[in-house]
Amino acid sequence: MVRSLIEKLPEAAQAYLAHGKLDEVECVISDLAGVARGKAMPGSKFAKQSHFYLPNSVFLQTITGDWTNIPGMAYTEPDMVLTPDLSTATAAPWTADWTLQVIHDVNDQEGTPVPTAPRNVLKRVVALFEEKGLSPIVAPEMEFYLVAPNTDPAKAVEPPMGRSGRRAAARQAYSLSAVDEYGPVIDDIYDFAEAQGFEIDGIMQEGGAGQIELNMRHGDPVRLADEIFFFKRLIREAALRHNCYATFMAKPIQDEPGSAMHIHHSVVETATGRNIFTDETGQDSVAFRHFIGGLQRHVPSIIALIAPYVNSYRRYVPDFAAPINLEWGHDNRTTGLRVPVSGIASRRVENRLAGMDCNPYLAIAGSLACGWLGMKEALDPAPEFEGDAYNSNEGIPRTFGEALPLFAEATEVHEVLGEEFCRIYSAVKETEYSEFLQVISPWEREHLLLNV
Template sequence: MAHWTDRLPQAARDYIDGRRIDEVECIVSDLAGVARGKAMPASKFARQDSFFLPNSIFLQTITGDWADNPMGAFTEPDMSLIPDYSTATAAPWTADITLQVIHDVQTPSGTPIPIAPRNVLKRVVALYEAEGWRPIVAPEMEFFLVARNPDPNIPIQPPLGRSGRRAAAKQAYSLSAVDEYGKVIDDIYDFAEAQGFEIDGILQEGGAGQVEINLAHGDPIELADQIFYFKRLIREAALRHDCFATFMAKPIEGEPGSAMHIHQSVVDIASGGNIFSAPDGTETPAFLHFIAGMQKHLPAVVALLAPYVNSYRRYIPDFAAPINLEWGRDNRTTGLRVPISDPAGRRLENRLAGMDCNPYLGLAASLACGYLGLKEAQMPQPECTGDAYMNDTDLPYTLGDALDLMAESDPVRDVLGLEFCTVYEAVKRNEYKEFLQVISPWEREHLLLNV
């Protein structure tokens, strides 16, 4: 009988070649994108086909509290975790030889758990496949390297670079700025190589200590798995060099926020061609329908693209974040940008998602809007050819408003799944309630003695 290690991807087999595996981490993503699960000796992992966790992991808020289960009693039944060996990858920062394996989440009878984020994305991809389409995505990940911050009452500062100075802002695309924390970048490259991930490019963004990593285009589920892994990889690389990596949408006052730009195209499964381009290379009606769906339905999924109260601090004018639903060709002021490309690479870039979103849910939400557009076959608003930053926003300003729009959208709830949307809303309203009980320094400074 074949050994379980024979089912591993080549990069994982190369990592363990000639060495004994000490530990296997069995992980799933919760609603926030936090890795949950259990670690066990490799010898025990080899003897089991599945593992168990309570379904309450999908009711846990980012603060560690639990929301009431809107779908029934809080009995915490077990879910089965089935290893997806295609996701097995190294954990090269550990002292021993450790592999990570993402698991699919099912009921004991084998039915996918509808509130598991990876299953939500699989549901959306399956809707495309039922129409003979295959969605393709290419994510861009922005994040900040910041000085260690053990006290949450102290504002975040940029990290110290090799020059001894703190990283400076307004240095977009500067190679010298990236070199300031080159050792962190070197470890990111080394970890990614050990895990079998392909980095398309690394560059300095406009914020102090802000970095962007681009990933090559591919299957949405595989790319979401990679982003899920990359967040941990990057954090571990930063900790090796006495700094933090943060994926908060807006960690530093006065600096731009961090986005997860999503490039999207759709391929016809039968022909292999991009449905956004006609044989003569021109744009197809399907391309415009996709854009129209994004414009129409994005407000109802902002709660997934901007999942925390901090996320909405990124949606302010003059900080390089589009706060509109306009579309335009090679126009970075629009929320929906059509990059320069050849016909085969024609795609739409969604610039609204924050890097704080769960990658499975961010990709699912964006693709859901495009899918609805393809099915509804409507036309978008006229192209914006000017500065879209000057236009009024059609987006919600707060998490509460975003959740209201999500709750009111039957098409979005049908595509993402009613049970998932109901549970997600319950968890996020619990978080929002917790936030509203916190009194901020701004309120103490300006209201304590003045009102």
């Protein structure tokens, strides 16, 4: 049974198991936060079963582990049916035994995709393009920090100790020497990625102390979201091997730049592969302009997806390597929507607003939904911005409390992402925000306790 299973796996997984016996399989799905949920089982048992069950309450859990109460919903916690998508099977090369991870499809007991499962939300959006004979293409960029171990939440996060015996320095963007300071972690990231069959387009030092950017190849949105989902765990495991943490918080260190997940978008004709963002003369097409128009119109409504926590909004600081606007421009990194230098076949727009703390399935789904609505509604963008866009009107919510009502009221976006998902997501995030508002911060104690 195990041998017949292995023959169905991707090439990288087969190559990994060529050196050992399959001991364990981790059956995983993403919850709303992007946390891996599921169960592990012996490889021999996994080979014999076609599915397993988890309660639908998985998608009602907040990042703190609490549960959301939704008026009118009966809390009977019916089981969902989880079926392995063997095309996602990949190694877990940091484990002591021979372990695979497999992402599962999530359906109800009648076989209908569960609308609150983040992967299903992204599949729903991609299907809208496919119905028109189109294929959306994305290329994500991942930014993250390596930081010193931090076991006390009251203690500020610090950069990691490098091989020189000094802590990682800030303002060293693109420095190869800075990357070499934590070279062993980078080496393990490369090794783990190779074992898992993932292609890294490049790794570089970013502007923060211990901040790294990892670029990925372009491709199918669901496959790339799967890889980011896996990459987060891969990177955390590589860091732990070398006495440091990897964090994907949007703003983990005060006075340092935040971490983004920039999303490059293009759309091609499925039958021909032609990039519809380029017209017959080789210039920006009408569809391209409408896609940008949709991002400008609707991104404020989905900020709660791409900046999903109170900490996310600490990243939106003027002149701090993060856009705070909805302007667009060619080769202009001060705009929220940047058109990179590219050839005719690779013309694309980069959404620079998403934070790395997002759920990759939901952030990509939300961004694609905005572009889709722009093409559907033939929305023209504002004039291209020339110069420093930090001087423009901001145009985006600056707090989580502002973002949540915009998402809750975005009926056009709800039609694309799914009404049930949007209702549940809003309720979960409102619960998280309410919990946060009960916390008294060190700043409040320092400046208010004896002075007001």
